[in-house]
Amino acid sequence: MNRLPVVATFIALTAIATMIGLGIWQLQRAEWKDELLATYATARDQPAITYPSVPVAGDPPYFRRSTVNCLQVLGWRAVSGRNAKGESGWAHIAHCRTSGGEGPGAQIVAGWSRSSKNPEWTGGIVGGVIAPDSQYIVRLVANDPVAGLTQSQPPSTEDIPNNHIAYAVQWFLFAAIALIIYILALRLRNRR
Template sequence: MKRLPIFVTIIVLAAVATMIGLGIWQLQRAEWKNELLATYEAASDQPAISYPSVPVADDLPYFRRSSVNCLEVLAWRAVSGRNANGQSGWAHIAHCKTAGAEGPGAQVVAGWSRSSDDPEWSGDLVDGIIAPDSQHILRLVASEPVAGLQKSQEPSTEDVPNNHMGYAVQWFLFAGIALVIYFLALRGRNSAAAKA
């Protein structure tokens, strides 16, 4: 039997070790995400908190009850969303002024409608649930809609992606496939050498 190709073997083993390491890392991330989701699930049973003016990334109060005093609506954005009955349409998010000219502001999901047109609402005190926001980290989903809108679907932990276990399986499969390809190539190389 011919000697193993040292350079290629080192590269393949390094790649396989990296893929296995990434798979283990994703398993750790899956465990972390499951603990985080359990915390979020428990948040709905906890008392209401003050809406955070500056969210702390390590301790985001997602799914906690809170309230915001929207002093003035500075802008609107409409994003695809569902109402409390699960119908598709538009969730209307108000960018609210909350304190002074340079206050931190807040994003408030005022409600849902079939139209993307901005609702007529100038602001008021809003109670709701804190949810993730792709642009501003946090938003408050109003428990009772305003300005003639319908109630938006309440935030759910089911909307928080948790695909780390799938990624882990992929990395382990990639490592296994790389080893199979390496051994098949080695076998073909040895067969060709034996015929020569």
């Protein structure tokens, strides 16, 4: 009778157990993401909130209605975006001063256009919906565009990826494939 190779068996079983653990973790993340998206889906129906002066990365108020007073536009950035009709172009985001200089200010999606050229807007009161922002955690997408821009596509929970089930299946398949390869390697070894 052939003995199992101890080191190879240990490495294979550790790798397989790790992949199964990662699959279970992705299933747990899928459940968490479903709850998070359900919370976001009900956020628009809740009362408007004060725009966060210092947003917290772990609990941002995404999809809540809010209003910001842009006292001064400090700068602009144009990012690829869509308008309310779904057409591709540029979303114009104003970096605004909202107080006497303290705090990070506010990012306001002032509107959309086909051109990346910054609009002529110096500030004002803007109402809209709080959305995710890759650089500043949150930004306000204006309900009514300013400076001749067209309305940007409103933020949607459908834009937040929820592919944890697919990742879980992927990890479980990797574990199964690793087990099959290990069994085939053992059979080949035992034929010698």
